[in-house]
Amino acid sequence: MNKSQIAVGATIIALSLVVGLQAGKMSRSDAAAAREALPDSTATIELTTQEGDLVRVQPSTLPPPGPQDFTEIAQRITAGRAPMTYLDEILASRGDHIARWVDRRYNPITVWVQRKPDVTDFWPDYPNLARDAFSIWSNAGIPVRFLFVDDSASAEVRLRWVERFPDTAAGKTFWARDLNWWIVGGDIEVALHSAVGETYDRDAVHAIALHEVGHLIGLDHSSSPGSIMAPRVHTLRLSPEDLRTAKLLYQLPPGLVRDTTR
Template identity: 40%
Template sequence: MLERRLTALIAASITLMALAILWNVFMRHRVPVAAPVRPPVSAVPDTATHTASDTATPRPPPQPPATTTTSQGVGADTGGLSYMDALARSETRRRVRASAGVTYLNEIVAASQDSMLHRWDNRGRNPVRVYVTPGTVANFQPGFVDAIRGAFAEWGSTGVPVRFDLGGDSTNAEVTFRWRIQFEIERTGQTDLEWDQDGHILRATVTIATFDPKGRPLGVDDVRAVALHEIGHVIGLDHSPDSTDLMYAKGTIRRLSDRDVRTALLLYQLTPGSLR
């Protein structure tokens, strides 16, 4: 009886071993199925998040704010204003609108391309340096330089809190006066301003013709009147819509009006920059 059981157990063991061998042979000859190919994933350190510009080329050093050189200007980016800045601009707009009729600052802002106020910043104690280029063009007269000095003195008597030093030279001047014989268009003077993104005037170039558009030579008092108008632009004023103001674009007025003075004084009571 015992012998039969041993014989059956041995036969069962042999059978299991044979099945194991057959299974192993079957698995060795089985054709594997290729796994799908995944694109490589670049490793990113946990300590930083990289963008294409971070890994491709080094970033350039930060640049100073760009300035705008133009007679008209380009609006500054007003996105992301804080509550206090928005409140301050709202108050500035209110004061500008309230001055309508008394000044022409409201008309200046409405006609501008950038809705910005431009003026010199804190130049009551530190005068703006002015250089008047010696004239070599036809009809230039030495008295023209004195005429420009007289025009600055006239603006200086108004109380506008910006002073000018006419002792500057060509290397350090912030305002430069130049001469030309004649403009191709209907004008005898032109002012080009440069300001920063906050509306602070940085530099100005004033060009005055020695002949009017019709070919008539300008005299000393003519140059004084032209300079008086252009210095208004240097201060930060644009054109008035009223022909009785000196700052009217095509006027014949040779003296500052009360509105010219009030407009300049109000401009220097307000914070420069965008009103949007």
């Protein structure tokens, strides 16, 4: 098995999900810089994190989450670890910050999925595979719903198909957040071929989309090989750990969740 192959059951799928998440891994100093750079809350800025990722920080009209009770938050996190989640891995990659959407059960996030890209090996049912990935996450016990729209300009989230990436990535998610760490938009790119030209089959395309939508809702990579959020995916469905982590994420407020003054 070469480095771009993963196992799904007894089937080998050429897939390497080394995802270019461009909105995570921001340190506390990065967050402070963002606040200073937006004194009037009217501009959109881009920051480079310690890992070299690009972060889009923009103003929004969403309310702040309120005063953070770090003791109460710590109790929620501790309770959520049994059974296990990978929330600690998310916090480690983001300087103890949580990024997530505000409750969107009654005001669904608008999503545009590209229907007719000029990409080889694209099949007409691929947009349905992508929509199914959004639906699976919206049924994962989190307060987020999605509404598919035909106008890309008005959509909060856009999913496009690309031939390939120059690196080992099979998909990339770029999301934007406000100063309070509410996610306010995003763009997903799904490749149909590996960097060396191998064509991804339908199962692989579906797995890529599931992984990317996981990033869109605020998850980062998991070290568990059975997770859809593993850097290299070995599954076609959400694991119990994925479900528990997503639920715990949405029980916590956005922003800094640990007291850094002690």
